[in-house]
Amino acid sequence: MKSYKSLSKELTLLLGASKVVTDKEILGAYSRDETSDLSAMPDILVRAGSADDVSRTLRFCYEHSIPVLPRGAGTGVTGGAVPVAGGVVLSLEKMNRIIEIDKENMVAVVEPGAVTRHIQDAAKAEGLMYPPDPASLESCSIGGNVAENAGGPSAVKYGTTKDYVLGLEFVLPDGSIIATGGKIVKNATGYNLAGILIGSEGTLAVITKIYLRLIPAPLLTCDMLIPFPSITEAINAVYSILSHRIVPATIEFMEQGAIDLAAQFLNKEIPYPEAGAHLLVRIHGGSEGDIYADIEKIGALPDVDADKIIIAQSPVQQERLWKARRCIREAIQAVSPVFLAEDCVVPRSKIPEFLVELKKYFESKSLRSVMFGHAGDGNVHIDVLKGDMDYDLWKGGLPELKRQIYQRAIALGGTITGEHGIGFIRKEYLPMALSREEIELLKRIKKAFDPKGLLNPGKIFE
Numbered sequence: 001m002k003s004y005k006s007l008s009k010e011l012t013l014l015l016g017a018s019k020v021v022t023d024k025e026i027l028g029a030y031s032r033d034e035t036s037d038l039s040a041m042p043d044i045l046v047r048a049g050s051a052d053d054v055s056r057t058l059r060f061c062y063e064h065s066i067p068v069l070p071r072g073a074g075t076g077v078t079g080g081a082v083p084v085a086g087g088v089v090l091s092l093e094k095m096n097r098i099i100e101i102d103k104e105n106m107v108a109v110v111e112p113g114a115v116t117r118h119i120q121d122a123a124k125a126e127g128l129m130y131p132p133d134p135a136s137l138e139s140c141s142i143g144g145n146v147a148e149n150a151g152g153p154s155a156v157k158y159g160t161t162k163d164y165v166l167g168l169e170f171v172l173p174d175g176s177i178i179a180t181g182g183k184i185v186k187n188a189t190g191y192n193l194a195g196i197l198i199g200s201e202g203t204l205a206v207i208t209k210i211y212l213r214l215i216p217a218p219l220l221t222c223d224m225l226i227p228f229p230s231i232t233e234a235i236n237a238v239y240s241i242l243s244h245r246i247v248p249a250t251i252e253f254m255e256q257g258a259i260d261l262a263a264q265f266l267n268k269e270i271p272y273p274e275a276g277a278h279l280l281v282r283i284h285g286g287s288e289g290d291i292y293a294d295i296e297k298i299g300a301l302p303d304v305d306a307d308k309i310i311i312a313q314s315p316v317q318q319e320r321l322w323k324a325r326r327c328i329r330e331a332i333q334a335v336s337p338v339f340l341a342e343d344c345v346v347p348r349s350k351i352p353e354f355l356v357e358l359k360k361y362f363e364s365k366s367l368r369s370v371m372f373g374h375a376g377d378g379n380v381h382i383d384v385l386k387g388d389m390d391y392d393l394w395k396g397g398l399p400e401l402k403r404q405i406y407q408r409a410i411a412l413g414g415t416i417t418g419e420h421g422i423g424f425i426r427k428e429y430l431p432m433a434l435s436r437e438e439i440e441l442l443k444r445i446k447k448a449f450d451p452k453g454l455l456n457p458g459k460i461f462e
């Protein structure tokens with residue numbers, strides 16, 4: 001193989017000097033994503049400006065057998081955007097246009113680098129809504145959301161990214177550009193290629209255009225914070241809410257470890273810092289009457305103490321309620337920059353059993369843990385903090401720690417990740433969740449898209 005120095009010169013001739021970077025300091029910024037304690041340097045960075053740039057870069061890398069890693073905003077937390085095999089990082093950050101909000105067909109057409117929040121804002125300006133709301137939506141890209149099948153608090157009512165992708169344009173490793181689907185709601189023409197690419201973590205093709213389904217925006221939003229003595233009562237209340245035919249837009253929970261940490265980080269400026277669990281419930285409605293009917297029903301549920309409910313309707317009040325939930329990651333990083341972040345999913349009713357068992361296990365190992373997440377859909381964030389533990393001891397214990405968490409999730413009928421994906425840091429645990437036959441099928445799909453194995457190597461099952 002030619003040296004990366006000469007390959008970068010050829011790429012510069014192909015794409016122009018402004019798009020090809022070899023400066024080590026700049027490359028350093030592309031050596032990591034938001035995964036704790038993981039980095040690897042790329043050899044070349046390409047900042048694509050169009051599908052044609054992507055196609056030419058991929059064809060070049062295909063001819064020279066160079067690994068290529070598509071990258072959005074680098075907010076992934078499983079090492080998906082870390083170039084563990086070196087090679088070219090192909091950044092989509094400059095392809096960030098919202099091409100069109102088609103009000104009549106309720107479709108957004110966007111480039112992959114568009115920031116999720118910007119798409120939501122553009123839809124809102126037309127009275128529409130793009131519901132998927134990963135907590136990172138201020139900075140993550142829609143291409144990354146599609147590649148990870150990102151979800152968020154509103155999945156309980158509105159689903160995840162996969163429920164909104166109507167069509168994709170993508171580029172195969174050999175440079176060919178394919179368009180599938182479009183501004184159509186139904187499509188039974190051939191295999192669902194978009195469905196295969198959603199959640200493929202940059203290992204099958206590079207997504208260059210996305211057609212997103214939009215829905216009418218709700219007229220009113222109201223948030224409620226409800227404290228509980230323990231996580232069991234909180235999850236019982238989730239069941240009661242849903243069984244009373246109330247489908248909130250979000251039902252988020254924080255258990256005591258998460259509340260304590262947020263209270264510490266925010267100098268106690270959170271409601272009910274002494275509670276065993278919080279539920280944060282958001283209701284969307286067409287009128288004040290609808291919203292108040294739901295609030296009254298929730299207040300009357302057996303596990304809920306109506307006198308303690310805090311209701312927020314203005315954006316300022318709402319932000320105050322969400323502050324504790326939103327600050328958790330920052331709060332963890334402030335006390336322990338190195339930590340394990342898991343996002344297992346279990347059937348909703350099993351959340352208390354899962355968390356109580358895990359808590360006991362962590363305590364038996366003197367580990368501090370923080371648990372929070374999406375009570376409405378069973379997706380639980382379990383963060384275990386290294387704290388001041390010796391680094392080698394921590395690192396050596398990680399595989400067993402992960403195995404213990406995954407084993408419990410799977411035994412309860414769940415799986416090892418609900419939204420963050422497998423990436424690099426979970427690949428050796430994939431056989432715990434999928435059968436050998438299923439993994440072999442995934443590998444055959446990978447081969448059909450990427451026969452030379454050049455796209456994001458070292459991820460998911462490699």
Ligand SMILES: Cc1cc2nc3c(=O)[nH]c(=O)nc-3n(C[C@H](O)[C@H](O)[C@H](O)COP(=O)(O)OP(=O)(O)OC[C@H]3O[C@@H](n4cnc5c(N)ncnc54)[C@H](O)[C@@H]3O)c2cc1C
Binds near residue numbers: 075419
């Ligand atoms: C504070 C914080 C909160 C978060 N909250 C959530 C949450 O609530 N829900 C959730 O699901 N995730 C969450 N995440 C994780 C992360 O934001 C999501 O996985 C997001 O979808 C990643 O988008 P990105 O643009 O940053 O992708 P990157 O990190 O750049 O890439 C992620 C993967 O997608 C691939 N990829 C990116 N763009 C393309 C493309 N155009 N074509 C093909 N492959 C591509 C990459 O190769 C990589 O494998 C959170 C992360 C942080 C740091």
